[in-house]
Structures are given as C-alpha cells and as structure tokens.
Amino acid sequence: MSGALDAERAGRRVEEILDRLAASGDRTACEAADELVRVLMEFYGAGLARTVELLGREPGGPAAGALDALLADDLVASLLVLHGLHPHDAATRIARALEGLPQPVENTGFDPATGELRLRPAASGGCGCGGSRDAVEESARDALACLAPEVTKVVLEDDTAGEPVLLQIGAGPPETTGAGGRPPARTTR
Template identity: 40%
Template sequence: MADRPEELAGEAQWRSAGDRIQTLLDATSTGGAAARERAEQLVREVVDLYGAGLARVVSTIADQTDSGMLDRLVADDLVASLLLVHGLHPHDVHRRVGDALDQVRPYLGSHGGDVHLLDIVGETVRLEFAGSCQSCPSSAVTLELAVEDAIRAAAPEISSIELVTPDTTSAVIPADSLLAQLHSRGQPSGGAAWHPVPDLADLAPGEVGGFAVGGVVVLACRVGDELYAYRDHCPACDGSLAGAALHRRLAGGDPVLRCPRCRAHFDVVHAGAGLDDDAHHLDPIPLLLRDGVLSLAVPAEPMGASA
C-alpha cells in the first residue's frame, strides 16, 4: 500500500504517547514537588477536557439514526482506547472480549486450533483452547500470546486470563491494564515485542524468505493467501533453514517446508508440525494484522524453550 509508511509512523506515534507523557512528567520532578504537581494537574485538565468532548461526540452519534456509525468508530483502535480510558466505550466487556477473539480466530485456525469464551468473572476471563494446538507447546504459546494481546487491547480492565483445558486443569496468565494510564499497548508480555513487518506482505504464493526482525532471523512463507512465520531453526539438524523451499506433497494437499540440509519436512500450515518425526516441530511466531499493519511478535527466547 502506498500509504503504509505514513500509517506505520502514525501507529508508532500514538502507541508511544503514554510513555512520552510519563517521561515528561518525570522530568518535571527536577523542579521540585510543586512543579511536578502542576504538571500532573495540567495533564488531568487536558485529559478531562478531551474526555468531555468525546462524551458529547458519542452522545450525538448515539442519537443519530445510523446505529452503525458508533460501531465503525470503535473498530478503530485509537478511538476505542480513548473511549475506554474515559469510560465511554459503548460495548460491555463481554462484547469487547468476544469481538477480540473473533479477530484472532482465523489465525488460530491456521494452527489447527480455536478458542472458546467460557465466562468472565470479575476481572478474569476464562478461555478454553481447542484443536490440535493443544498438543504442540510452541503453537500453544504462540496462540496464547496472540489471544492475550487481543484481549488486553479490547478490555484493559481484565487483570488475568485463565486457560481451562478439557481435563478441568487451568493456568492463569496475568494481564496488566495497559491502557489505564494511556500507556502504549505495543508490547506483549513474556519478553516478546511486536514489530511492523510490511515487507512480508510482498511474498508471492509459494515463496519463502528470511527476515531479520528485532534481532531474530525469521523465516516467512506464503501458502495461497495466507502468510506464516517461524524462527529460522531446524529442530531436526539444529541448523538454519536458509534456502528452504516449499514442496507439494505427492498425495496433494498443502505444501510442506523442507530443510535444505537434513531434508526434514514440516507442515507450515499447521503450526510447523514435523512430518518425519512428531518430536520435531518449528517454532511459530505470531504474525497478525494489528490496526491494518502486518506485525510479528518476536520473543526474546525460543517459544518452545523451557527454563
């Protein structure tokens, strides 16, 4: 897209606004307690002023016959985050969490998985993952990261996410309230960071490319209309996948990725599962459209690694 660089610049600008505001407030402390108090009061006055203006805009739109106008506004992440800060978002937490899960559901499906919203109790969301992703640790971590990011953005009042498995066991993921003080929501938890990667969209069907993103070499490929990304590491020979190519299965079906060194085969459409040895699987990396910008959540450590 021709406007993508400007779009990326705009996203980066507003996502980091909260951090810049906090830095400026901290700098005022050098002038003493009185200077800091005046600066904080100034920020509160400005926030309250814009909040009052937003309240009037929302009220005016709600009175119009076009009921879809408000939905179109809250579909924009920046507008939605500001409405959340001021308590003006028209949708309750159940609707927002449900919509967030719907947005990432196609990505979950690419890993052979799905997620079900069981309940929201207080500030805790209870979810159940389903599908083949349950048997793949790397895929499970990838999906949890994608789901957590979506819920954090849509419902900052959620403090934890409880993952319930069919055998009734569960694990709780802490979820900080990232938008409460207008902080950027650009960074997921777990030592990972989202990076815009618009160049990946230029991959042609059947093409495989290597990209350095956030200090990590990522292997990306396109199968039909879908893009998939993995850490550049073959678990079979412990080498790089540089030079790997997609090969069509003899019996038809989705193409598979073959390591150019050890000839191991991996199902890139289904979370990088090993086709020659079930113990070997690629490390998938979340690759999602975030606010219309293709982005990768690059982890600080391999997603399948254990402490």
C-alpha cells in the same frame, strides 16, 4: 491494530515524561504536569462523550453507521474505554478483542471481581500448530489491553475436551454381547 499500538505508545511516552519530571525532584513541576494531564484527559473525554451522544441520537439512522465505524476502530474504541464511554459491556468487548487472535480461543469465563479471564484453545480445522501456550496468552493479553482493561489476568486452560477419542480396531468381527454388555460365557463339554 496499528491505532491501538499508537495509543499504547502515546501512553508510555506520557508516563516516561512524568517519570523524568519526578526524577528531577521538582515537586511543583510534577504537580503541574499531573494537573495538566488530568485537565487534558477531562477535556478530550468530554469531547468524546459529546461525539458519542450526537452520533447515538438517531438509532438506526445514518449516524448509527458512523458510530459503528468508530467502535470498530481500535484507537477510537480504546479511547472510549479509557474514558468510560464505550457503549458495549465487558463481555461484548472481550469477545471482540478475542476475535482477532491468530489462534482461536473459547472464553470459558470472566470473573469481574478478580479480573481473571479463562480461555481454552478452540477446536479448529487447521494443522494444530497454533503457537506456544505463552504466545497465545500474550496475544490475548495484548488484544484485551485496550478494549477490556478490566481483564487483569489471562489463564489458558488445557484443551482436554477437544482431544480425539482413541478408536480400538479389532482383528475379527465383533462378538455378540450377553447380559450387561459382557461377552457371552463360554461353556466346555
């Protein structure tokens, strides 16, 4: 995910520069810088849109493999999302982002109206040491930031369904049960 980290760093750098200009108090320079960023975003967005269009002309053809390779690249995928050009829907992009987490999680629901994504730790055959709750939530937020920016809140639910059932072991053979599953009544003589 080094490409996505580079995109995040570049975004932060642009924000820092714009903040420095705003702090200078030169309103004309701030407006010019905002306009420059907007024009460059439109220019690069149009180029990316044209690239996706050209690669998608022959479904199943050689270019389809190139488009798949671009969509698999975190940097390119995040740029396509940023410009509204990513061909996959939010559910598909969320699933892809969650695939790379260090601890497997299950998506238990996404509410597009609130931006909330609910996750639950997935059952795994590992040692059960998947990291703290906060670490899992943070890694999920980081993974979703570039591929699914519509997710604005991640909630990690408790994993009560995956707990093992306590098995009771008795000291002797099981008793025969009577009506209703109860042990038979004892009679005294």
